[in-house]
Amino acid sequence: MIQAPRTSIVASVLALLLLALSARVAVQMQPSSFKAFYCGGRSVLDGVNPYAIEPLRECEHRVAAAALPPYAVEPAPLPGYALVPWALVATLAPAPALWLYFAILVLALASTSWAIGKLAALDPALVALSLFAVWFLNVSFNELPPIATAGIALAALMLAQRRPWLAALAAGAVAIEPHLALPLWISLFCFAPSLRLPLISVGAALALADLAIGGPATALGYFAQTLPAQAFSEVYANDQYSLTHLAAAAGVGASTALRIGVVSYLLMAGAGIVTAQRIARQSGSEYLALVPPAFVLVGGTFLHDIQFMAALPLALVLLGRTPAPNRVVAVAAILLAVAWNEATSRFFLLLSATSAFVTAWIAFPKSARRVAVCASVAVVAAVMVVAVNRLPAAPGAPLLDPPAAAALAPGDQAARAWSLYVTSSPALSTPTARTFARKLPTWTGACLLAAFCIAYGRRRPAS
Numbered sequence: 257m258i259q260a261p262r263t264s265i266v267a268s269v270l271a272l273l274l275l276a277l278s279a280r281v282a283v284q285m286q287p288s289s290f291k292a293f294y295c296g297g298r299s300v301l302d303g304v305n306p307y308a309i310e311p312l313r314e315c316e317h318r319v320a321a322a323a324l325p326p327y328a329v330e331p332a333p334l335p336g337y338a339l340v341p342w343a344l345v346a347t348l349a350p351a352p353a354l355w356l357y358f359a360i361l362v363l364a365l366a367s368t369s370w371a372i373g374k375l376a377a378l379d380p381a382l383v384a385l386s387l388f389a390v391w392f393l394n395v396s397f398n399e400l401p402p403i404a405t406a407g408i409a410l411a412a413l414m415l416a417q418r419r420p421w422l423a424a425l426a427a428g429a430v431a432i433e434p435h436l437a438l439p440l441w442i443s444l445f446c447f448a449p450s451l452r453l454p455l456i457s458v459g460a461a462l463a464l465a466d467l468a469i470g471g472p473a474t475a476l477g478y479f480a481q482t483l484p485a486q487a488f489s490e491v492y493a494n495d496q497y498s499l500t501h502l503a504a505a506a507g508v509g510a511s512t513a514l515r516i517g518v519v520s521y522l523l524m525a526g527a528g529i530v531t532a533q534r535i536a537r538q539s540g541s542e543y544l545a546l547v548p549p550a551f552v553l554v555g556g557t558f559l560h561d562i563q564f565m566a567a568l569p570l571a572l573v574l575l576g577r578t579p580a581p582n583r584v585v586a587v588a589a590i591l592l593a594v595a596w597n598e599a600t601s602r603f604f605l606l607l608s609a610t611s612a613f614v615t616a617w618i619a620f621p622k623s624a625r626r627v628a629v630c631a632s633v634a635v636v637a638a639v640m641v642v643a644v645n646r647l648p649a650a651p652g653a654p655l656l657d658p659p660a661a662a663a664l665a666p667g668d669q670a671a672r673a674w675s676l677y678v679t680s681s682p683a684l685s686t687p688t689a690r691t692f693a694r695k696l697p698t699w700t701g702a703c704l705l706a707a708f709c710i711a712y713g714r715r716r717p718a719s
Contacts, residue, residue, distance in 0.1 A: 376576025
């Protein structure tokens, strides 16, 4: 699907304009998860445990003094190999380090757009506009999914171009989000034989980096203690999209809810790997990388809205390659492209409407009333965003010093302090109609995309 030159020019100008506005808005934002990653990297530089409350808490309160109550600390629950780059970033002062991170996220958006454009014969500027709302949602929270999404898209492109070492390196970038990387790596290892040696090499390099920052005790402790503690810390968090959270909100105990989430993750990972292999046999090896990460966004134990960006490469490639518009994939892509949680600023509303318009533009290239259809989609999306965010919210400010905070020791897991902060903040842990309504469109989009892929993989290939 090659775009007309005029459309490409308009899309490129609009993408550059939104990028400039994004930089301006980002300057005015307080560091969010950046403080955790930066201070985790600082801990690595100092040779201390990056998963303990101290000195992570002291560093975070220095980087973003007004972000949290005095006792609270936001964990940096990344595997050791993912903290190594942050150790390099932490050699800079916080302000220039934050700008460097913003530049990295811009590069991730550009790489993702280029790779999807090559795979689906779409203009990269149009792809960037489709991704923009969820990308900037990640920017506003200083989050990592744009990097993992770039790895998914680049791994798919390198697979299609038969460049196994580059595909393995791209898969290594996805490992910054381990729950997305695991099914992708299994899929590539099982069904792309040329990638087995490169994947083993990249995996060995990551393991060595993991061991280098704290030895075997820290590396094993990450899986045995840090990950379970982090999963437990957000069982009741309102911004969780996991099946674990849904089960807990329905009254299931936390431990049982976590087991339900683990089982659902394993089932969806298996379904994604099998479906990827089926589609790859018919439509190309790139689906071995595109499909599995999208599947594990359904269910699971620990998911936020920012991570659903990882499903958009699959949705956009399917849209770009389908001769006739597929309404199921179109609806899924539009629902996933909108930042449903954010209606606090006109800029976010503009981005969501723009992404909805452009995604519909990609989905319906031959519509007789293309502009009218896309404009209608954008208006409906904007109205829905405003409507769900006007539903009643949970009242109440966080407890500044809950009694349990006195029991926290400096060497405890940072996730313990984070769990206390979440559960002591009604706005963060009291379910309401608004918190459910915000999630419903994203859940629907992810489920529709997975259902389409299962049906698509079962079809008989044309003779």
